[in-house]
Amino acid sequence: MVKSKSEAKKKKPAVAKTEFALDMADATAVYLVGDFNQWGTAEVKMKKDKQGIWRAKVQLEPGIHQYKFLVDGRWIEDPSNPETTGDPFGGRNSVITVG
16 A cells, blocks of 8 residues: 655644743843753843843743743742742742743
């Protein structure tokens, strides 16, 4: 039996460029850390703009994502996002839903 080479291609989920921001002008180094980068503490270094806001844009697949900021070696939740969930260390992670 001959199989057709015109098989349907698997669709990749649409990704959305998502911007994260943290108003913490006194910080010297801020990283965005989350399940979308396997909680890697050095992959997404945020950049501070002229107003002192730290910003980073990342591509996220649709779904629910957990994240935190690593500010000068200290883990913090996103103070501008009230959506949180418990983390395995007794703290809280911020949550973002990408549609």
